[in-house]
Amino acid sequence: MSGWLVIAGLGPGADGLVTPEVRAALAEATDVVGYIPYVARVAPRPGLTLHPSDNRVEIDRSRHALEMAAAGRRVVVVSSGDPGVFAMASAVFEALEAGPPAWRDLEIRVLPGITAMLAAAARAGAPLGHDFCTLNLSDNLKPWALIEKRLRLAVEADFAMAFYNPRSKSRPDGFRRALDLLKTACGDARPVIFARAVSTPEEEIRVVPLPETTPEMADMRTLVIVGASTTRLIARQGGPIVYTPRSVPA
Amino acid sequence: MSGWLVIAGLGPGADGLVTPEVRAALAEATDVVGYIPYVARVAPRPGLTLHPSDNRVEIDRSRHALEMAAAGRRVVVVSSGDPGVFAMASAVFEALEAGPPAWRDLEIRVLPGITAMLAAAARAGAPLGHDFCTLNLSDNLKPWALIEKRLRLAVEADFAMAFYNPRSKSRPDGFRRALDLLKTACGDARPVIFARAVSTPEEEIRVVPLPETTPEMADMRTLVIVGASTTRLIARQGGPIVYTPRSVPA
Structure with missing residues (x-):
């Protein structure tokens, strides 16, 4: 054999x-x-x-x-x-x-x-419809300083961002620091998607403006997507649609 | 109905x-x-x-x-x-x-x-196994200057990168400019994967060190992945495995 x-x-x-x-x-x-x-x-x-x-x-x-x-x-x-x-x-x-x-x-x-970010994005609309980046927020295998550096550069590039492993019991503080950094660096109320246990019976999707986010909104089973500056909300019954347009005007 | x-x-x-x-x-x-x-x-x-x-x-x-x-x-x-x-x-x-x-x-x-980048990555190994970004290289819907800015920041962040729509008949020059920028900014021989028509009968996978890449290696059906500085090759019969380790040492 x-x-x-x-x-x-x-x-x-x-x-x-x-x-x-x-x-x-x-x-x-x-x-x-x-x-x-x-x-x-x-x-x-x-x-x-x-x-x-x-x-x-x-x-x-x-x-x-x-x-x-x-x-x-x-x-x-x-x-x-x-x-x-x-x-x-x-x-x-x-x-x-x-x-x-x-x-x-x-x-x-x-x-x-x-992968989780594609399933989460599909549930929310199309937040990853333009350029984006994908980060593991756990500092088990890399220094926290590198995570912060990448977050700052991602904001400067105006990428939408998908975060895996945002928070766990053994790492309760990193996600708070990441949100604090983003609130300061972005300086706007762009939408943040908290997608928990997508496609399972425990699925929960929340869309929260960045200034109102708190670390407790994520746990080990949550995929977080932060919109770019161009990301838009369409209000509708049952929760908004979040999408990033394909175009960036000159 | x-x-x-x-x-x-x-x-x-x-x-x-x-x-x-x-x-x-x-x-x-x-x-x-x-x-x-x-x-x-x-x-x-x-x-x-x-x-x-x-x-x-x-x-x-x-x-x-x-x-x-x-x-x-x-x-x-x-x-x-x-x-x-x-x-x-x-x-x-x-x-x-x-x-x-x-x-x-x-x-x-x-x-x-x-999505194409996941299928392409799977064929090559695991080049997106650490933090990465995903860009559409077409300037039909955004200014070319923004693409260059994002490429520079992505190199600074040391993201692996996946490029959609790298090159078409109506945009023959952009990908050459992108490769020139990357060759200068990266300054090393990190692997670049050209994955054409993945999972179809026309599939072709090439792995080329960045300094040896040329624009003609991509067309409309090609997904391009550029490794991070940490991305590694494992030599083997039938083509190398390309993967990005999970860890970045402090």
């Missing part, structure tokens, strides 16, 4: 957002590896071994997946959203680069998924 | 990248509206009217879709990729905002899709 490794994105939560390509890979797999809540989204079946693991063991998990593929297993590493956006693909390649040279001969494929 | 409007992303090309949610909307539609090659991806069936239209008539197309939904039709506006990323969602909302107030009472949903 010839093993392979697939790094697949399950999308933000709803079954209707899992691509057929990812479903097909899961149907052929012998082993599924990933963070506990993501592996829980894969239906058990005879011949399939599930390997759920805890958060923050991404490199161990990657090595385990590579070892199994090298031993001839058909392994799918699952991520929420898209595996290439603040998820497992980079971790697997870090492990691959540091591992035995023979691992480089493995068949490895990355299968894209609907 | 109660009409509705869905703005749906068909993904970059392969059927395996169309979400079940989008398939379901197409199955319920009475009318499909969009640019000719995207409407051509929807199978004809009895009861479904296809309305293909030419490029650069996005607002006319949007008004037509809104009028049909207001008249009780079930309308899907199709985009390639994700409808919220340089595609039809912003155009529909521009038309909605400028149109009759009654349009605001319509049921409107945006259904996300696999």
Whole structure:
């Protein structure tokens, strides 16, 4: 048997957002590896071994997946959203680069998924309809000073911004500092979208003018989008539509 | 009959990248509206009217879709990729905002899709695995000076960058200027990915060090990704893996 490794994105939560390509890979797999809540989204079946693991063991998990593929297993590493956006693909390649040279001969494929910012943007309207940037607000793997520098430059570039991992119990203060910086640097009431658990039964979408935002509006399951200076609101029943026009006048 | 409007992303090309949610909307539609090659991806069936239209008539197309939904039709506006990323969602909302107030009472949903940069990144490895920005390099709807300003700030922020619409027959020079700017501002040999027609039979992926890039490497169907300073190559048979590690050391 010839093993392979697939790094697949399950999308933000709803079954209707899992691509057929990812479903097909899961149907052929012998082993599924990933963070506990993501592996829980894969239906058990005879011949399939599930390997759920805890958060923050991404490199161990990657090595385990590579070892199994090298031993001839058909392994799918699952991520929420898209595996290439603040998820497992980079971790697997870090492990691959540091591992035995023979691992480089493995068949490895990355299968894209609907990442949280696209699902959140779709729920709110089209806030990412013009140039934008995408930041991980966690300072677990980079200095906080770099996050602040990137926020300032993103404001200067007038990008809309999507924030992953805005806030967690172990990092309660960073998001407050990020909001304070943005309130000062933007100096306007542009809309901020707090999209929690998009496409799941717990989904909540809030649109709040930047000066009225508070850190408590985000948690670990929230994707935050900050509009550009050009981002607009269309008032309507049931909540506004937020969109960024395609044009910037000369 | 109660009409509705869905703005749906068909993904970059392969059927395996169309979400079940989008398939379901197409199955319920009475009318499909969009640019000719995207409407051509929807199978004809009895009861479904296809309305293909030419490029650069996005607002006319949007008004037509809104009028049909207001008249009780079930309308899907199709985009390639994700409808919220340089595609039809912003155009529909521009038309909605400028149109009759009654349009605001319509049921409107945006259904996300696999946007080109995620599919391209997956083919190359994980070049967008750390903070990144996403730019439309066309100056049809914004001044070229703004594009250059954003490129300079993106280099200063050390974002990886994804470029949509890098080059077309009517804009042969902009991409050359963008590459010249990046070669000077970056001053290194970071990898650039040229991903053409990803997930279609015409797919071509090239990875080229920035100093060796030329404008002719991109056309209208190419998505370009420029690595950050931290982006790495893993050499292997059949082309390197390009990935951006999750960490930036302090």
